[in-house]
Amino acid sequence: MQTITWNQQVVKRNNKSLVLQMIMEKEPVSRADIAQITGLNKATVSSLVSELLEEDFVYESGPGESSGGRRPVLLHFNKTAGFAVGIDIGVNYILSVLTDLKGNIIIEKNQAVEDVSFTSVFQLATSMVRSLLKEMPGSRYGAVGIGIGVPGIVDKAGTVLLAPNLGWKNISLKQAFEEEFHLPVIIENEANSGAYGEKQFGAGQTYEDIIYISAGIGIGAGIILKGELFQGKNGYSGEMGHMIIEADGKKCSCGSRGCWEVYASEHALLSMSQKEKLSLETLISRAEKQDPEAIELFKKVGVYLGIGINNIINTFNPEQIIIGNRLARAKKWLEQPISDTIQSHTLPFHQKEVKLHFSKLSSYSAALGVSAFAVEDFIRTGIISA
Ligand SMILES: [Zn+2]
Numbered sequence: 119m120q121t122i123t124w125n126q127q128v129v130k131r132n133n134k135s136l137v138l139q140m141i142m143e144k145e146p147v148s149r150a151d152i153a154q155i156t157g158l159n160k161a162t163v164s165s166l167v168s169e170l171l172e173e174d175f176v177y178e179s180g181p182g183e184s185s186g187g188r189r190p191v192l193l194h195f196n197k198t199a200g201f202a203v204g205i206d207i208g209v210n211y212i213l214s215v216l217t218d219l220k221g222n223i224i225i226e227k228n229q230a231v232e233d234v235s236f237t238s239v240f241q242l243a244t245s246m247v248r249s250l251l252k253e254m255p256g257s258r259y260g261a262v263g264i265g266i267g268v269p270g271i272v273d274k275a276g277t278v279l280l281a282p283n284l285g286w287k288n289i290s291l292k293q294a295f296e297e298e299f300h301l302p303v304i305i306e307n308e309a310n311s312g313a314y315g316e317k318q319f320g321a322g323q324t325y326e327d328i329i330y331i332s333a334g335i336g337i338g339a340g341i342i343l344k345g346e347l348f349q350g351k352n353g354y355s356g357e358m359g360h361m362i363i364e365a366d367g368k369k370c371s372c373g374s375r376g377c378w379e380v381y382a383s384e385h386a387l388l389s390m391s392q393k394e395k396l397s398l399e400t401l402i403s404r405a406e407k408q409d410p411e412a413i414e415l416f417k418k419v420g421v422y423l424g425i426g427i428n429n430i431i432n433t434f435n436p437e438q439i440i441i442g443n444r445l446a447r448a449k450k451w452l453e454q455p456i457s458d459t460i461q462s463h464t465l466p467f468h469q470k471e472v473k474l475h476f477s478k479l480s481s482y483s484a485a486l487g488v489s490a491f492a493v494e495d496f497i498r499t500g501i502i503s504a
């Protein structure tokens with residue numbers, strides 16, 4: 119019996135993954151086109167495609183267009199071969215979605231959160247996942263994984279080292295969810311997740327160098343360079359909410375003073391207001407009714423957002439800045455003060471060609487980003503049985 123060596127197995131796994139990626143991106147596509155694009159020979163492509171058909175990852179459809187000769191059979195990605203769960207743990211909400219393998223939302227659950235202790239959030243999030251799994255349509259692979267976005271510093275083992283706005287420290291979140299559901303779990307910082315969601319499905323699809331600003335109760339940033347998420351050596355990059363924009367400024371939840379998020383976040387917006395018990399939603403509806411105080415508050419926060427964004431543009435020279443998370447809902451009042459601040463502060467070379475956009479997926483950026491991570495992990499590791 120012929121045995122396949124470890125090396126051959128790796129090569130085969132990579133090739134199969136590559137073929138599937140091609141089908142996902144270019145569908146409908148023929149075997150000949152895949153061979154041409156990937157540089158693999160036709161026999162290899164044919165045999166890998168047969169396996170993918172057998173495993174229900176792809177399906178065929180009738181002959182496509184041809185420039186003469188026999189018309190080829192076209193291949194499609196079977197986006198409902200399985201489903202992924204994406205959870206965005208916010209400071210005052212939990213959003214969970216069940217998506218197909220192409221990031222289309224099948225079911226969503228949204229819950230306001232008051233008690234942010236780990237025990238309470240874990241209980242709520244796991245019960246949301248349980249009900250998503252219960253309502254999940256039947257498929258060959260069922261749930262392929264769970265992705266979770268968290269507003270904090272996450273290490274590569276899936277431990278939340280610190281989430282100041284939740285009051286969490288050293289929480290083994292990946293382990294806790296894996297023990298509960300026996301599924302692969304990926305934990306990522308919510309700004310990185312949002313950046314990835316927008317890159318894959320939203321405002322960043324045609325850009326390569328993107329800084330995504332997650333402006334919620336706190337502020338985080340997700341950095342996409344050359345089309346890839348930049349995580350830093352240990353995965354801690356993007357904590358720009360704690361860059362200091364005011365020496366000896368107001369106290370921050372991280373223990374320092376004068377951090378950007380103390381001036382430019384949703385929390386900052388609400389604490390600047392003189393009136394008690396205001397929410398972002400009420401401020402938006404007041405601004406809609408031309409309330410001068412509400413409009414002035416958004417303007418102030420917009421200027422502060424612009425100051426931080428100025429520092430980021432000068433540092434990274436990105437193609438695109440995307441403002442996401444809850445404050446993106448106030449685009450109407452934030453956009454002008456942000457772009458005015460950039461125009462009057464940012465180095466002229468750096469201002470050239472940079473686009474300021476607001477998130478396209480609104481509150482779904484992070485949830486869709488983590489579900490995409492779960493799908494990719496499944497495609498990378500789960501598709502070969504050889
Ligand atoms: Zn801080």
